[in-house]
Amino acid sequence: MMCDSRVSSVIQEWTSSYPGQNHTQSQNPTTSNHAGLNTQMSQVDMLSYGPSQGLVRGAGEDRMSEQMMGLPYLSYTPSCLSNTMNLGSSNHHQSHATAQQDFCPFLLPSLRAPVAKRSITKDSAEYRLRRERNNIAVRKSRDKARRRIVVTQQRAMQLQEENQKLQIRIGQLAQELDTLKHILSQRHLQAAQDEATVENAM
Amino acid sequence: MMCDSRVSSVIQEWTSSYPGQNHTQSQNPTTSNHAGLNTQMSQVDMLSYGPSQGLVRGAGEDRMSEQMMGLPYLSYTPSCLSNTMNLGSSNHHQSHATAQQDFCPFLLPSLRAPVAKRSITKDSAEYRLRRERNNIAVRKSRDKARRRIVVTQQRAMQLQEENQKLQIRIGQLAQELDTLKHILSQRHLQAAQDEATVENAM
DNA sequence: AAGAATTGCGCAATAC
DNA sequence: GGTATTGCGCAATTCT
Known part of the structure; x- marks a missing residue:
C-alpha cells in the first residue's frame, strides 16, 4: 500500500523520460545497427563489433560528417595506410569545415555554400x-x-x-x-x- | 513463484556486474566530482556542472595526460586566451607523448626516459x-x-x-x-x- | 529559431 | 599482456 503508487510513478517517469525507444535513431547507418535498444541479439555478439564496419577513417574525429552527407559507404576511403600520418595533422573543425568542399564537389552549389557562412566559423x-x-x-x-x-x-x-x-x-x-x-x-x-x-x- | 528466482538472478547480476559503486573512480579529480553515482544531489544541480572546474584547456583532447601527471591544478595553465589558436594545431598523440618532456622536466630521468620507448611510440x-x-x-x-x-x-x-x-x-x-x-x-x-x-x- | 537534452562514438585512464 | 568499464569531449540529432 502506498508503495505501489510511488513505484508506479517511478516506472512511469522511467518510461517517459528515457527516449531511447521512441527516438528515430537513424542517424548513423553504419555503426548504429547494433545499438537498437532491442534485446533479441545474443548469438551475434561477437560478430557485430567489427572495426566500424570496415570504414577505418582517420583519427575518429568528424566521422559523422562524411557519413551523414549521404554517402555512408564507398565514398572517400580514408587512406587506411596514410592515416597514421594524418593522425595529428588535421584540425577537428578545419577538417570538418573543409570536408564538404573536398569530398562533396558534386553537390549543388546551394548546398556547398554554407561552408563560408558565419555559423560554420567554429574555429x-x-x-x-x-x-x-x-x-x-x-x-x-x-x-x-x-x-x-x-x-x-x-x-x-x-x-x-x-x-x-x-x-x-x-x-x-x-x-x-x-x-x-x-x-x-x-x-x-x-x-x-x-x-x-x-x-x-x- | 518461479518469477522470483529469475528476478533474483537478474538483480544479483545487476548488482554484481555494475561496478560503478565499488570502483575507485578517482581518475579525474577536476571533473569527476559530480559523477559519484550518488543520489543525494538535487539542489546543487545547476552549480555542479561548471566548465571543467575552471581549467579550460585547449581542444579537449589529451586532457588527462597533463592532469594525471600529478599536477591537477595550477600547473601549466593552458593559455586560456590562445587556446583558440591552439585548437587544431596539436596532434593528439604528439602532444601526449611530448607532454612528459615539456611539462615534467623535474621528474627523474628514469621516469622521463620512456618517451622514446617502443611502448610509447603510439604515433x-x-x-x-x-x-x-x-x-x-x-x-x-x-x-x-x-x-x-x-x-x-x-x-x-x-x-x-x-x-x-x-x-x-x-x-x-x-x-x-x-x-x-x-x-x-x-x-x-x-x-x-x-x-x-x-x-x-x- | 535557438538553446537544452540526448545519443553514438572515440580516446585515455583504470579496473580486472 | 589483454579485455572491460568509465568519464569525458565532440558532433549530430532531437526536444522544447
Whole structure:
C-alpha cells in the first residue's frame, strides 16, 4: 500500500523520460545497427563489433560528417595506410569545415555554400562557448541517466522484497483459510450426526 | 513463484556486474566530482556542472595526460586566451607523448626516459590496433550496459504487475477468511442456542 | 529559431 | 599482456 503508487510513478517517469525507444535513431547507418535498444541479439555478439564496419577513417574525429552527407559507404576511403600520418595533422573543425568542399564537389552549389557562412566559423569564436555549454549539458544529462539507473535498480530490489513479503502473507492467509474450512467441515459433520441422533431418538 | 528466482538472478547480476559503486573512480579529480553515482544531489544541480572546474584547456583532447601527471591544478595553465589558436594545431598523440618532456622536466630521468620507448611510440604502429580493439570493447560494453538497463526496467515493470496481482489475491483471501469467520461465529451462536434449548427441555 | 537534452562514438585512464 | 568499464569531449540529432 502506498508503495505501489510511488513505484508506479517511478516506472512511469522511467518510461517517459528515457527516449531511447521512441527516438528515430537513424542517424548513423553504419555503426548504429547494433545499438537498437532491442534485446533479441545474443548469438551475434561477437560478430557485430567489427572495426566500424570496415570504414577505418582517420583519427575518429568528424566521422559523422562524411557519413551523414549521404554517402555512408564507398565514398572517400580514408587512406587506411596514410592515416597514421594524418593522425595529428588535421584540425577537428578545419577538417570538418573543409570536408564538404573536398569530398562533396558534386553537390549543388546551394548546398556547398554554407561552408563560408558565419555559423560554420567554429574555429575560435563562440564555438568554444557552444562547446562548453554542450559539455555541461552532456555532463548533466549523463548524471541524470546514472541516477535514473540507480533509482530503477533500487526500485526493482525493493519490489522484489515486497513481493516476497506478499507471498508469505498469502501463504499465511491460505493456511488460516484451510484451518477454518476444516473446522467448519467438522462442525458440519457434527451437526449432521447430532441431527441423526435426535431423529433416531424420536 | 518461479518469477522470483529469475528476478533474483537478474538483480544479483545487476548488482554484481555494475561496478560503478565499488570502483575507485578517482581518475579525474577536476571533473569527476559530480559523477559519484550518488543520489543525494538535487539542489546543487545547476552549480555542479561548471566548465571543467575552471581549467579550460585547449581542444579537449589529451586532457588527462597533463592532469594525471600529478599536477591537477595550477600547473601549466593552458593559455586560456590562445587556446583558440591552439585548437587544431596539436596532434593528439604528439602532444601526449611530448607532454612528459615539456611539462615534467623535474621528474627523474628514469621516469622521463620512456618517451622514446617502443611502448610509447603510439604515433602509428600497433597503437591503431590497440585503439581499434579498445573501440570494439567499448562498443560491446556499452551495448551490454544498454541491454542491462532495458532488462532491469522490464523487470521492474513486471514486478510491479505481479505486486498488484498479489495485492488483489490477498484481498480475496482476506475477504474469504472474513466470510468463513462470520459463518463460524454464527454456528457457534447456533450451537449455544441449541444447547440451551435442549437444556431447557430437560 | 535557438538553446537544452540526448545519443553514438572515440580516446585515455583504470579496473580486472 | 589483454579485455572491460568509465568519464569525458565532440558532433549530430532531437526536444522544447
